[in-house]
Amino acid sequence: MPLSTAEIASALADLVGSDNLVTDATHMGAWLNEPRKRFHVPAAAVVTPPDLAAVQAVMAWAHAHGVAIIPQGGNTGLVGAQVPRSGGEVILSLQKLDRIRSLDLAAGVMVAEAGVILETAHKAAEDAGAMFPLWLASQGSARIGGVLSSNAGGVNVLAYGNARELTLGVEAVLADGRLYRGLNALKKDNTGYDLKDLLVGAEGTLGIITAASLKLYPLPEDYETALVNVASPQAALEMFQLMRQRAGARLNAFELIPWIGLDFQLRHNMLDRDPTASASPWYALIELTRMAGTAPGALQSSLEAAFEAGLISDAVLAESLADRTRMWAFREQMSECQSREGASIKHDVSVPIAAIPALIAEGSAAAEKLVPGIRPVPFGHMGDGNIHFNFSMPLGADPKAFMAEFDEAMHEAIYEVVLRHGGSVSAEHGIGQLKVDLLERVKDPVALEMMRAIKTALDPKGILNPGKMLRAAP
Amino acid sequence: MPLSTAEIASALADLVGSDNLVTDATHMGAWLNEPRKRFHVPAAAVVTPPDLAAVQAVMAWAHAHGVAIIPQGGNTGLVGAQVPRSGGEVILSLQKLDRIRSLDLAAGVMVAEAGVILETAHKAAEDAGAMFPLWLASQGSARIGGVLSSNAGGVNVLAYGNARELTLGVEAVLADGRLYRGLNALKKDNTGYDLKDLLVGAEGTLGIITAASLKLYPLPEDYETALVNVASPQAALEMFQLMRQRAGARLNAFELIPWIGLDFQLRHNMLDRDPTASASPWYALIELTRMAGTAPGALQSSLEAAFEAGLISDAVLAESLADRTRMWAFREQMSECQSREGASIKHDVSVPIAAIPALIAEGSAAAEKLVPGIRPVPFGHMGDGNIHFNFSMPLGADPKAFMAEFDEAMHEAIYEVVLRHGGSVSAEHGIGQLKVDLLERVKDPVALEMMRAIKTALDPKGILNPGKMLRAAP
Known part of the structure; x- marks a missing residue:
């Protein structure tokens, strides 16, 4: 029988103390209100473990009692991976694990805990005369754990790669509280499966990244x-x-x-x-x-x-x-600037670079057919094949009516073009809870089966961020 | 009850025809004799499927009957991943899947089947005015499937990365014959777990890579x-x-x-x-x-x-x-040049770059203490932290006696130094069957548990290259 909210609160208070726990819903805004105000489900509690051992203790307890845990970094994700879906989940914020554990310029590596804010990581690298080249609009609040769990991209992926390529290794707490010690500072290591890249981009569904060794680069002149x-x-x-x-x-x-x-x-x-x-x-x-x-x-x-x-x-x-x-x-x-022009419908998509002209032409035509007067605003990382294919409402339209009438149909129209050109329906932002159904429709079915098998192998009780990335087990 | 060798031969002949099958042990040399002549176990048969459907059919049959399958490319691996261990295995050579399926210069991608020889891939890229920047000593015989399954490195990892970083996506046949369609030409795609990087470097234990989309680079002036x-x-x-x-x-x-x-x-x-x-x-x-x-x-x-x-x-x-x-x-x-100086004991190791001077000094001292007059020959990819830490026998020593007496002890001594500096006991060459025991001793135990769980999830009967990378299930 699942624990009640009161039982969860009481057990967590015993585990981490009341200083590291929020159980009053009126004080949970910082952890629940995500950037696009799209998700509005409450949490059973918010826990902010003060150290690694406390993260392990919470997970061991959650595993024993079948409590769903949502790992959270800076709460800047755009697809609802970091906020509740069913309402019975506990948000586990990594915000207090915020130390730069080490920085070795000669080795070209910095070990940062999951709660380190991206901008703080930039600053630490720069203070040492180096660079951590991952820049995002949300870098003032995004935290390393979330940046890695979403395999964030940004404006310099072309030269330096996305979060995955900028990470040498990770440390993670597994669903049952075990600690995976995968931090390393090696450029080459062919000793086993690539667990690092499995945890990076998994949106907290396979383990909770608690620290990462990040590549440092020399500063350009x-x-x-x-x-x-x-x-x-x-x-x-x-x-x-x-x-x-x-x-x-x-x-x-x-x-x-x-x-x-x-x-x-x-x-x-x-x-x-x-x-x-x-x-x-x-x-x-x-x-x-x-x-x-x-x-x-x-x-x-x-x-x-x-x-x-x-x-x-x-x-x-x-x-x-x-x-x-x-x-x-x-x-x-x-x-x-788009938000100053009324409502807009957005798509974070990628195609093989050579298909970008066709994507823009065909996508814009499809949109204009659906909504005469719609204003296409495709922009972004051409060098990565990644276009933020956005559309502003027609001049003078009613924002609410525009969204209500066309949001779904526009997605259908644009994703059709993207998929026809061998593209991705989520280039940067991930799946979260927003695109779970979409993923089931468009992804290779064998890939989905492999993902489910891996999920079950590493989180047999399905307590890590259930219903994100993959549909929750029935 | 396991099938007899005769039953295996008969079933495979039905599946792929006698043109694609070798059952006479005297004709198996090309598939059994690996470069360092270290492994000498026979195979039940060698099958060379002529196309993708045949690979799937062989695996579906192997899965139904519990027959162990060893995927093989160019047979150039140095740790015995691609040759038998128990003697009852069937070698499945990808050599006949040797087409370049497509090459798109504008998209910067080439799709090559697993049996394409690395040098042929180089040539195809160059003919199109581009570059596939992965150069190995064995490139004249190594095949793409093996290059990826071993996550090969080589001399330009510093600028371009190893095989993993040069691969955008893979197609693979799973243990039960299902086909994973993961080829793509996208630089950014955050739709699900990173299955590509799991299959790359897995030494054929999680699936058989049958084709890959490979990154092309512009040719330097x-x-x-x-x-x-x-x-x-x-x-x-x-x-x-x-x-x-x-x-x-x-x-x-x-x-x-x-x-x-x-x-x-x-x-x-x-x-x-x-x-x-x-x-x-x-x-x-x-x-x-x-x-x-x-x-x-x-x-x-x-x-x-x-x-x-x-x-x-x-x-x-x-x-x-x-x-x-x-x-x-x-x-x-x-x-x-080392082979002209008699026997040598070799280690393919990496450490954080800044630790290379200490590695060389401490490793050489430990070796000289163990074998006075031994000649350290450390060389290689300093920029990747990857040293081929080799030792030539003392002048005038007897090669066989030197190897018999010191091979194991030297490994112990060098790996001790490597691990003390946070290094890897296999930077490039992988685990295969040579380093399975070593891996169990030195790898994070939770990482090994995760690897076993993933192996069981994707290959529940343990028929894909059993006993390689991980100890075979009892």
């Missing part, structure tokens, strides 16, 4: 950044190929932005001045890293080659930090 | 290569840090070679002339890629900075392809 006019997504694709050919791994970012994004931001006074060279239907924000040993000028010479090849029509090179900051603000405000 | 005199492993480490700081991701290789390697190769006439600038206790082979858009000279300016900082005493920059080829031959002949 500087960056070469430009905002480039391209006539179409196809021209942007060709420009991307040229940049890859000329810059290789120095290519740090290649972001696609449509003209409507500039229009939004200028109209809402979100930029101190126009960062572009001139009007263009599309822009590409291109950035190269330059290390100390390499002469400057690679981006400029590449832009000259692109002009000569007729790939681009105009461009502006950042000549100061202020220029670079403004160009990046233009990119980073793309989500915010 | 050229390389800048130098052979540099460094006084010690510590100086080499500092030089490595300087190169990382000045060259970042352009640093393509940083290989450490001891003077004794030059001595061996010159005495055995393995080099047309001395590739080094002058005598030095240690050398570092350093290489940068240069893409078309970047000006030449980064390596030269870095070497000048290193001279000024007193990190290096002399160096020679490759001025021709012949120079570069000779420098790389010097590195690549390190294993071969």
